Amino acid sequence: xxxxxxxxxxxxxxxxxxxxxxxxxxxxxxxxxxxxxxxxxxxxxxxxxxxxxxxxxxxxxxxxxxxxxxxxxxxxxxxxxxxxxxxxxxxxxxxxxxxxxxxxxxxxxxxxxxxxxxxxxxxxxxxxxxxxxxxxxxxxxxxxxxxxxxxxxxxxxxxxxxxxxxxxxxxxxxxxxxxxxxxxxxxxxxxxxxxxxxxxxxxxxxxxxxxxxxxxxxxxxxxxxxxxxxxxxxxxxxxxxxxxxxxxxxxxxxxxxxxxxxxxxxxxxxxxxx
Amino acid sequence: xxxxxxxxxxxxxxxxxxxxxxxxxxxxxxxxxxxxxxxxxxxxxxxxxxxxxxxxxxxxxxxxxxxxxxxxxxxxxxxxxxxxxxxxxxxxxxxxxxxxxxxxxxxxxxxxxxxxxxxxxxxxxxxxxxxxxxxxxxxxxxxxxxxxxxxxxxxxxxxxxxxxxxxxxxxxxxxxxxxxxxxxxxxxxxxxxxxxxxxxxxxxxxxxxxxxxxxxxxxxxxxxxxxxxxxxxxxxxxxxxxxxxxxxxxxxxxxxxx
Numbered sequence: 001x002x003x004x005x006x007x008x009x010x011x012x013x014x015x016x017x018x019x020x021x022x023x024x025x026x027x028x029x030x031x032x033x034x035x036x037x038x039x040x041x042x043x044x045x046x047x048x049x050x051x052x053x054x055x056x057x058x059x060x061x062x063x064x065x066x067x068x069x070x071x072x073x074x075x076x077x078x079x080x081x082x083x084x085x086x087x088x089x090x091x092x093x094x095x096x097x098x099x100x101x102x103x104x105x106x107x108x109x110x111x112x113x114x115x116x117x118x119x120x121x122x123x124x125x126x127x128x129x130x131x132x133x134x135x136x137x138x139x140x141x142x143x144x145x146x147x148x149x150x151x152x153x154x155x156x157x158x159x160x161x162x163x164x165x166x167x168x169x170x171x172x173x174x175x176x177x178x179x180x181x182x183x184x185x186x187x188x189x190x191x192x193x194x195x196x197x198x199x200x201x202x203x204x205x206x207x208x209x210x211x212x213x214x215x216x217x218x219x220x221x222x223x224x225x226x227x228x229x230x231x232x233x234x235x236x237x238x239x240x241x242x243x244x245x246x247x248x249x250x251x252x253x254x255x256x257x258x259x260x261x262x263x264x265x266x267x268x269x270x271x272x273x274x
Numbered sequence: 275x276x277x278x279x280x281x282x283x284x285x286x287x288x289x290x291x292x293x294x295x296x297x298x299x300x301x302x303x304x305x306x307x308x309x310x311x312x313x314x315x316x317x318x319x320x321x322x323x324x325x326x327x328x329x330x331x332x333x334x335x336x337x338x339x340x341x342x343x344x345x346x347x348x349x350x351x352x353x354x355x356x357x358x359x360x361x362x363x364x365x366x367x368x369x370x371x372x373x374x375x376x377x378x379x380x381x382x383x384x385x386x387x388x389x390x391x392x393x394x395x396x397x398x399x400x401x402x403x404x405x406x407x408x409x410x411x412x413x414x415x416x417x418x419x420x421x422x423x424x425x426x427x428x429x430x431x432x433x434x435x436x437x438x439x440x441x442x443x444x445x446x447x448x449x450x451x452x453x454x455x456x457x458x459x460x461x462x463x464x465x466x467x468x469x470x471x472x473x474x475x476x477x478x479x480x481x482x483x484x485x486x487x488x489x490x491x492x493x494x495x496x497x498x499x500x501x502x503x504x505x506x507x508x509x510x511x512x513x514x515x516x517x518x519x520x521x522x523x524x525x526x527x528x529x530x531x532x
Binding site for chain 1: 289359
């Protein structure tokens with residue numbers, strides 16, 4: 001199976017940084033803040049690959065750097081260093097020029113944010129939100145746009161008659177589903193999901209998780225799934241990485257990680273699942 | 275087919291101050307192609323851990339597990355995770371307990387491993403129906419959720435999931451413990467059929483009847499070590515002369531009630 005995403009040595013430091021930042025932070029140091037210069041090492045030396053059709057889980061406590069990894073890959077945040085290769089794109093994604101950056105975000109990747117406000121214009125209709133993505137990839141005919149938007153909303157189980165309503169008037173679960181529809185609009189090869197079931201009640205959570213499973217099976221898209229909930233990861237991810245203080249402390253097949261966790265932090269996580 | 279050499283597995287529990295449990299100590303044995311190796315031993319002797327190491331759910335601490343896959347010999351103790359995924363495609367693993375996936379019907383759960391291997395939904399479901407029927411799971415349950423099933427019914431789903439891919443190697447962890455006598459006989463017949471088809475099997479059983487009916491050889495584990503092997507001669511081989519089967523219970527009873 002071919003590699004869709006390859007990440008090597010991804011590092012993001014917030015602050016001025018000093019030569020000893022990396023050495024004075026991390027798992028051993030028990031902090032992600034450099035005691036010498038006060039910079040925050042959000043993530044450092046993160047390396048992994050995602051195969052075609054694979055779901056990779058990324059777990060860890062709040063502030064461990066999970067979202068930063070996603071945001072660096074999606075080019076929302078400028079990484080300090082590292083190498084990211086995406087299938088079909090020549091060279092380092094992180095070093096791409098402005099034109100190719102836009103191209104990468106429009107055509108090759110889809111992102112679902114934890115907070116729907118970041119991924120959606122709440123005062124533009126659900127259909128309009130999806131149309132924005134479709135226009136970016138070259139759709140021009142209004143009829144074709146509406147047909148495609150309707151089918152995406154149907155796929156994410158939003159009643160088509162709500163297409164012309166504002167996401168502001170939607171429930172949290174529905175907003176999340178509109179975000180998923182929008183992220184899928186450009187047929188991305190890589191889908192980045194950041195805590196997509198946060199704050200939703202369990203039945204809606206279940207619907208969203210089932211939806212992601214179905215979409216993955218139908219489209220074969222590769223997914224990086226960030227969650228602090230081990231149960232979500234166990235349900236969806238083939239392989240899982242555990243992050244703490246900006247570093248990957250353990251990774252493995254999801255069943256290995258659950259049954260035979262090695263790192264103290266992973267053992268703590270597994271033992272804390274209700 | 276499988277050669278296990280000096281296999282060690284130690285669990286280190288960091289939450290308990292680094293307490294260590296030595297589950298397997300220098301376990302060595304081999305299984306020929308088409309052979310059925312039974313594994314016996316008291317609870318906690320390392321039987322399940324042994325199977326988990328072979329499937330690489332547990333990561334061995336030392337030793338090697340050489341497996342003759344269809345693509346050549348690999349060491350399951352060492353190969354990278356992504357390779358494990360490939361090798362697992364030719365293995366079937368009946369775990370001790372089914373972990374039911376919420377909101378997935380019995381039929382879809384059984385069909386899933388085939389669908390993961392690219393078989394279309396209709397064929398996979400037809401195959402699943404055939405197996406569940408053979409195992410005697412009432413058809414009225416096929417489209418219900420296994421979360422709600424009895425232990426025995428769940429176990430039938432579990433067995434069907436492992437068999438549906440026609441694996442080359444089948445790992446069985448107490449597959450019949452939760453089943454009634456009639457269902458056990460059905461499972462025994464199905465496993466015998468698989469054996470005739472050339473499937474290699476390693477099976478953990480507490481039930482001696484099943485163990486000696488199915489196994490060509492039995493590996494006895496005691497506190498993580500290989501205590502010995504016994505052959506087809508049957509239950510007469512159990513234990514050593516110095517260790518009659520019920521001595522432990524008899525010795526324990528008085529202290530329990532004093």
